[in-house]
Amino acid sequence: MRAVCAEDRLAVLHGLDVLDTAADPDFDRLSDLAAAVMRAPIALVTLVDAGRQWFKSSVGLDETDTVIDISFCAHAIAAGDEPMVVTDAMADARFKANPLVTGKHHIRFYAGAPVVVAGARIGTLCVLDRRPHPFPSRAKLDQLKALAGLVGSLFTLKDATRSGAIAEAALAREEKRRAIALDAASLASWAWDTRTDIIQCDTRLSELFNLSRSNRLRARDILTAIDPRDVYQTETRFREALTGSDDYFGEFRVKGFHPPRWVATRGRVIERDGDGKPMLIFGVSYDMTERKLGDERQRLLLRELNHRVKNTLATVQALATQTVRHARQPSEFLRAFGARLQALGIAHNLLSDREWRGISIRELVQIEVKPFDTADQPRMTISGDDLLLSPDQTVGLALILHELASNALQYGSMSVASGKVDLGWRTQGRKGDRRLVLTWRESGGPEVAPPERHGFGSILIRRSLAKVISSEVTHDFRREGVFAEISMPLEYQSK
Template identity: 45%
Template sequence: MLPTLARVLGSQDRLAVLHAAAPDMAQPDSDFDALARLAAGIFGAPIAHVTLVGQDWQWFKAAVGTPETRMRVEESFCAHTIAQGGREVFLVHDASRHPVFRHWRKVAEAPSLRFYAGVPIVLDGQAIGTVCVLDVVAHSDVPAKQLEELRRIAEIAAVLFKIKEEAHTRSLKEAALLRQEQRLAMALQAANVGSWLWDIRAGTVAGDGAMTRMFGLPPERSLRAKAVFSSIHPDDRAATFSKLRKAMAADEEYDGMFRIRSSGRWLLGRGRVHDRDGKGVPLTFLGMSIDVSEQQEAVQRTRLLLKELNHRVKNTLAMLQSLARQTLRQTSDPAEFMMAFAGRLQAISEAHGLLSDHEWGTIRLSELISKQLRPYVSDYAEQVELHKDEILLGPDQAVGLGLVLHELATNAVKYGALSVPKGKIVLTARSVVEEGSAVLHLTWTEVGGPPVQEPRRRGFGSLLIERSLDKIIGSSVKVEYMSAGVTALIHLPLYSAARP
């Protein structure tokens, strides 16, 4: 293969657009058949293709006049069409007289190809394939109108590929949102935490299933605010309203406890105004509730544990509120917000569940890794390779690291090693002594996935990976976007893990 041709076909930018637009490129697609027939009819040619051109192979998404579905790029006219650059027609009037093509097998032997005309299919500035026609007789004179029609067919093919790419992306997002919603339901059931968004002007509250169950209300996405507030026990209602009004007026956090009228159960509520209009009038209020009935009923035990419980609950709710506000900024739809928020809540819930099982002492790193990664792999033993020392984590380390692992896994499922069946995650965890203190060095490496490019824009997930360990002095997370796969280097002091 000519050096220039190999360089163009092997361009990582081009291949990235190609794989994004047509992950099923090897499969013919009948949606393109009409375009191939149209091109053949315009030129009166027996052969026409709608193709995709990879680094080594050319695939026919639609074909007229041939049963083949692919061919090597070494004898592909379309590879030269792409290599020429731009959007112009590549013409070969008589291949038997062409210095490059006359010795090709399909030119010198049957079917004795002579004429070729092809136009690149361009998406996002990259030529990913062609619309082309071939004939076994030479065409010495090709009307400009025919060439223009071929260009238009290529443009239609590009639009169709884009529509299919967007539809595929939407289906993946919908599937991911559905999985997140399912994880949210499981997380809220395990953690017994309810989330809600109060639209003050509309007088409605969008709550998740855990919230509606706690308040004894129908399992509906949107409820009247009056119905929600009426479910609070009459003896606690005035104090709750007073605290809410004070928090909204002073732009402070609401923090209070109240009973539910129908069940008598105690809830701990926390929240604050999410946004205001130009005059400072509150528009939406974001809140969360946790059922603390058992603690209230077991007064003696609660007195021993309440200080630690409040500390953990407030820290967790504060973290959840921050996550929720950042997630909410990405969508104005309350229902979509509830689904998008699920994965991050699940990650925190898993860490809390492990800590709770160990009475908020220490947990093993391997248990945390297993809890966070199993939902994202079909075969944990095959897709997660762990090399580790025996390392114990305290509450702060476990919650922060759990959130980092969740975000890395989510990105790997969307874009990295876990987006393909053969991809895997390799984790190496070592406990080393630095300046007399134990430190965890954890390396996350993705292998076997698609080529990786550093994102042009850093989203909230990237910031979350970097900042989830901020409260632990001396910690850091560095993410490197290597072409072979994402690598994350985590530095985490372990000095507080042994604290009671």
Template identity: 45%
Template sequence: MNRAGVSAPAALSAALASPERLEAVAASVPAHVGPDADFTDITELAAGLFAAPIAIVSIIGKSTQWFLARKGITEVSASAADSFCARLLLEEGAPITVLDAAADLRFSRLPSVAGEPHVRFYAGAPICHAGQAIGSICVFDTEKRSSDVSDQALLHLQQLAKLAGSLLLFKEEARRRAVANAKITREEQRQASALDVANVGSWLWNIKTGAVTGNTPLMRMLDLKPGGKLTARRIFTAIHPTERKTTIGKLREALSSGGEYDGMFRAGATSRWLLGRGRVQEWDSDGKPSMFLGITLDVTEGQIASERMRLLLRELNHRVKNTLAMLQSLARQTLRQTKDPAAFMEAFAGRLQSISEAHGLLSDHEWGTIRLTTLLQAQIKPYVDDFAAQVEIHKDEVKLGPDQAIGLGLVLHELATNARKYGALSATGGKLVITARVVEEDGHPVLNMTWHEMGGPTVKPPERHGFGLVLIERSLDKVLGSNVHLEFLPGGLTALVRLPLDQI
């Protein structure tokens, strides 16, 4: 039986507050300590060893003793300084037995001895971690014992203390692993959600078994239905036949070289363009690839934009060639009609500006269609002082293709230039009235537009047709079935334009 001298309160307080011991306590148990059913059997064994009605497995903190398991009492904690077990901290790992606490000066003044439940017998062994006493396993009896406890019983009590310590460490390690795993799981879920929101397919291919783990975006991209085993064969089958062989070849090359797989292919069911990236993540003991990790992105919109850009560039190249040919013809004809360099530059620059305006509008609309209203405003506004007051337009909703817009733009430029120099726009109060209607001719839409000038000088038919008038009548020659007819009425020039619209 281990006996010790009277414990000085200062020594006990120092032992309870020891930083090293409290650090060992924190490393062994969670921040919140409470009853734990896993320790119940240990208290039952301890009580049986000593035929004691009360048994406790406890953790000793700086000021509180928490009961992990107890038998014979209902409390879950007690004051550490007033406990029997706190005195174990001064015994350097040795157990303590007290046959009659009322007659022992070390314990006789403790509240549990002097008052309820009037403890008399006590036997306890410390639970240790990292060389520090962090708790105890102990038994109590309200009846004193008349003989010493056997060494065998104390040895078994110490073994139970070691078992309790091992169980504490195991549970704390399991708890910390669970916390770490939960954190990893949350991060994986966050990343999976991010991939889902970003519509990024992810996949892990077990090369040995052929099994593939893929997320929801991947299944959606390949139009694969949920359920059933997902395999590499099933993935390859979902690739469009025209890209399947090339895609598999690139994957095999990445497997053999250990480099990165980078391939673009279409999904067989939807024909959407997908970009795949990936590389080998694990190799087996023979150095052969065993796991392959990859991602898949839907790049259909980018492919469409790229193809559209190529089409636009081809269209632009075609238009530039046509425009250059037109400019060369304009230059020759203008020079033939105008020998004075200054007059040539003025006439040619205006026509060049007209073509430029039409090109600019078409470019803004990606060489698709432009509205007739937009073209009218662009070509006429430079030659009027007040567009709203001098130009009256009555029209249907009309869209023009590139050839129609460039040709009609040049016609409108020549008409506006002529009106500014000699016609309605040269006189105060002069006005343009433009009417544009779409009619059906043999099932085909045709634009009939009338340009009528009024309020200007009296008009006389020209003695000869200059290049400007020729240009008005011939600018729409590229549009089959079109024509421009000019009528030199005394009240104002009238131009009748017929323009088929089904050639857009």
């Protein structure tokens, strides 16, 4: 046998992962046979490590290991593949001073055959006696060598069994991990045998296609479950993919759902016949309805956004034109135009955050008007149940509230310490024809006189809701303070 270096020998030994394991009756039976064959009271299955020898089986000896320096077996595996025999250790220069010989065990006779695994001598099957023996016959040594061969085979068999169990456990873990991953991703895996038209699959696949719960489906049942609008395209793309390459990907609707259920399928040809026709196809299918609905919402949002951007640009252009027309100085234009743009921007930020859906009137009021009040001595009272405004109502009301608050701070009740503003809203009318009525009432400020001419702020207050059908705005300069009332139809339900 080819010599194996010490490093490789130890690698084979440690690869068995058997050192310091529990006693094993299979090895003990082989030790008993060796002891009987050699007529010796002690028999061991030893494994020779780097610094010690350990006994996998020990018959007639209490110890489980010894240091390598006093090991007979280390000499045996170094000597070659044939058994090593010491008929009288006291007469052998190598062992006569060995503690196993001079100590309590009084070992005199030793015969050991190497145990070979994967071409490496990892230990021995040996017998020992406390009295000298004559040199054993060739037949007995052959029997000892054969038993040592059985020990090596037993180590190999048990290692293969252990490795198989590890592989099986790893496979079970991998299968469980795969199942968890598929479940977490809502994937249904399947294998389609085109010769029998049978699909072996997870039960999730039958649920995806609204079929009776099963692990076996017919391909024609899957095709029947597809929405008629998508059948032709699905069949065509599937044939093209499988004749042109090994991979397929398709998306289609399933019958019987409203809104429609969308399913995506990925497949790959695993086997083809001699003519190149697919025989076995593996794949996964999954519900992609949410993604489709999300895409549709995104498209609607983009269309809405494009519409709103056009309206906003028109509004900004009108604000700029009218502000310039009514401003006396460039600085006055910049201040007024900048403030109105900011009010418009606040409304747009809210709408963008809510994806251009209903906006809370209370949130809009808090953002647009509250900055004009003082936190330490608030002079503005806000009341009313929370309601939802449409995008057009949000933009229009934002501009009105900004103008009312800005004018109150410059000229009206908020310009003096004693002034107050009551801002409230209510609903009127019956379900299906309800209206929002918002009132702005100033008091405690300077005496108000109607202006000789209406500035752009007043015009903006009266016309900001022009796009909201049936909206009405009243803006009065009463002596005790400015009064405004805004009435508009409620398009959304209450929060």
